[in-house]
Amino acid sequence: MQQIEKNAELLPLLKSFAPFTDIKEESIQWIIDVSDYVCYEKGERVFEIGDPVDNMLIVTEGEYILELEQKGVLREMGSVQGGELSGLLPFSRLKETKGIGTVLKQTKILLFPKECFTEMVNRDYDLVQNLVGLMSDRVRDFSQIRFQNEKLMSLGKLSAGLAHELNNPASAMTRSAKDLHKKLHQTPDKFKRVMRLNADDAMVDAVNDVLFAVLETGTKDDLSTLDRNDLEDDITDWLENNGATETEDMTETFTDYNFGIEKMEEIKKIVGAENNFLAVLGWVENVLATEKLVCEIKESSNRIGELVRSVKGYSHMDKAPVREPIDIKQSIISTVIMLKHKIKSKQINLEKTFAEDFPKINAFGGEINQIFTNIIDNALDAMENGGTLQIETYVRGHNACIDITDSGAGIPEDVMSCIFDPFFTTKAINEGTGMGLDIVKKIITRNNGDIQVESEPGKTCFTVCFPV
Numbered sequence: 001m002q003q004i005e006k007n008a009e010l011l012p013l014l015k016s017f018a019p020f021t022d023i024k025e026e027s028i029q030w031i032i033d034v035s036d037y038v039c040y041e042k043g044e045r046v047f048e049i050g051d052p053v054d055n056m057l058i059v060t061e062g063e064y065i066l067e068l069e070q071k072g073v074l075r076e077m078g079s080v081q082g083g084e085l086s087g088l089l090p091f092s093r094l095k096e097t098k099g100i101g102t103v104l105k106q107t108k109i110l111l112f113p114k115e116c117f118t119e120m121v122n123r124d125y126d127l128v129q130n131l132v133g134l135m136s137d138r139v140r141d142f143s144q145i146r147f148q149n150e151k152l153m154s155l156g157k158l159s160a161g162l163a164h165e166l167n168n169p170a171s172a173m174t175r176s177a178k179d180l181h182k183k184l185h186q187t188p189d190k191f192k193r194v195m196r197l198n199a200d201d202a203m204v205d206a207v208n209d210v211l212f213a214v215l216e217t218g219t220k221d222d223l224s225t226l227d228r229n230d231l232e233d234d235i236t237d238w239l240e241n242n243g244a245t246e247t248e249d250m251t252e253t254f255t256d257y258n259f260g261i262e263k264m265e266e267i268k269k270i271v272g273a274e275n276n277f278l279a280v281l282g283w284v285e286n287v288l289a290t291e292k293l294v295c296e297i298k299e300s301s302n303r304i305g306e307l308v309r310s311v312k313g314y315s316h317m318d319k320a321p322v323r324e325p326i327d328i329k330q331s332i333i334s335t336v337i338m339l340k341h342k343i344k345s346k347q348i349n350l351e352k353t354f355a356e357d358f359p360k361i362n363a364f365g366g367e368i369n370q371i372f373t374n375i376i377d378n379a380l381d382a383m384e385n386g387g388t389l390q391i392e393t394y395v396r397g398h399n400a401c402i403d404i405t406d407s408g409a410g411i412p413e414d415v416m417s418c419i420f421d422p423f424f425t426t427k428a429i430n431e432g433t434g435m436g437l438d439i440v441k442k443i444i445t446r447n448n449g450d451i452q453v454e455s456e457p458g459k460t461c462f463t464v465c466f467p468v
Contacts, residue, residue: 004039004108006032013060014110017083019130027124031058035110040064046101046109053094055111056131057087062107068099079104089135090117090128173300180293183286206270210263211284215291219256231255238264244278253289325360326368328402332391335372339380346385353392359400361466363447374440375404375462382408382460399450399465411455419453 014020014028035058040046046057046064061082067074077099080086086101088094121128232255239247254260264281271277336343336350343350361368379389383406390405411419420441444451449466 001038001040001044004037006037010037010060010110014058017058017085019085019134020127023127023130024124027127030123031112032110034116035112037108037110040103040107040109042103042105044103046103046107047097048100049097051097053088053097054114055087056085056089056114058110058112059084059086060108060110062103062105062109064101064103064107066099066101074100082107085131085134088114090120090131092135170300170304173297173304176293176296176300180290180297183290183293203270207267207280207284210266210270211287214257214259214263214288217257219292219295228255231258231260234261235259235264239278239281242268242278244281249289250281250285253285253292256292257288259284259288323362326363327360328368328393328400329354329358331368332372332393332402335369335376336391339373339376342377342380343389346380346383346387348380348383349386349388351388351390353390355392355394358393358395359468361400361447361468363466367443367447371440371443371464372402372404374437375464378437379404379406379408379460379462382406384408395468396465398468400468401463401465403461403463405459405461407458408460410457410460411453416453416455420451 010032011025011029014032015023015025020028040062049069057080059080059082063079063081065079066077066086068077069075080101232251235251235254236247238261239250244250254264267281267284268277271280332352336352342348376389376391383389387407389407390403392403392405394401394403420437441451444464444466447466449464451465452463454461454463
């Protein structure tokens with residue numbers, strides 16, 4: 001950077017810039033007179049992160065880019081070109097720069113000192129009004145960018161949660177379908193062995209009675225690991241003692257259905273020891289395994305359907321944006337499903353207590369879900385692995401209230417008053433925009449509700465109340 005001389009061309013040049021078009025020439029000339037005029041060459045830094053903001057920058061020619069550091073990487077946020085203003089503006093509370101300004105080509109800038117803003121107010125109110133309007137436009141544009149980033153981050157969380165939750169049932173369906181295909185290919189061979197028995201109707205009916213009784217009971221998921229291992233050993237020993245050679249599949253399936261020695265002896269008695277009763281047991285195993293795989297596919301597809309319905313309920317994308325009675329319990333459940341992957345990954349202990357006959361509230365469904373998404377997601381971020389998240393609904397007077405309590409480190413007293421301010425965040429860059437709780441506050445206020453926070457180390461409680 002080097003100082004350069006001001007010339008007579010600066011006045012008409014500034015006069016052509018949008019903020020100065022309707023400003024008196026003597027006011028513009030005053031700006032030129034009190035400002036330093038400097039020139040930056042390509043590659044030079046106009047400012048660095050943390051530099052004090054002492055000047056309004058009036059770029060007369062050239063261009064520099066603004067970059068923010070995110071996780072050690074510089075990300076371009078835009079550029080400032082000839083005819084544009086940046087830096088400090090009247091009544092701005094900006095104290096230090098948040099990014100880096102790097103010159104793309106030779107750039108000349110008038111540096112208007114902040115000490116002269118007070119004189120500017122007394123000298124030319126129209127000029128101040130223009131600059132304040134410029135600052136308002138800048139805040140609005142910045143807010144829109146931040147708000148869009150917040151929506152994209154919410155979409156990213158939703159997508160990540162949905163992808164994670166869909167992956168499990170989808171993988172289970174693929175695995176079960178593959179196993180079912182294998183079982184169906186074995187059916188003709190096993191059926192051929194059964195047909196060789198020349199079984200009479202009484203024998204077939206007796207075997208079917210045993211089989212359908214087991215199918216009606218279904219698989220057994222309540223066996224302990226020890227009991228299951230004992231049952232597997234007993235079934236394997238019995239099959240091998242009765243001449244079976246390939247016992248692995250039969251043992252697994254019979255164990256799943258608790259089809260133990262007693263039932264296998266019953267089949268042996270019905271068919272007769274002199275006949276190939278193992279062929280009948282093989283056919284029975286094939287039917288049971290096929291039924292189990294079909295049930296697994298059905299359960300997985302139902303789970304996918306539930307997730308899709310949860311997404312629709314979460315976003316209310318299948319409904320017009322109108323106020324309607326909202327079931328808070330269902331809203332919380334849908335939100336928890338969307339964040340379930342995060343709850344699982346951090347091994348969070350989730351405790352839900354829902355009041356009976358909890359009243360519905362009139363609101364926009366998607367907005368209410370956004371409240372719980374931001375609060376619960378922040379609570380999960382605040383906790384270490386193995387923490388406890390408590391969600392409780394109750395009626396207090398004429399209000400429907402929801403407590404969301406986490407076991408995190410708590411909110412420091414010195415920032416408690418700032419947590420609902422726009423853009424305030426304690427998270428690292430690219431991990432939070434500071435818009436979450438600001439949005440929460442606005443949505444709750446728009447629905448005539450209230451939100452309160454109490455925090456101490458190990459316990460932070462957000463209480464949201466809506467009038468009934």
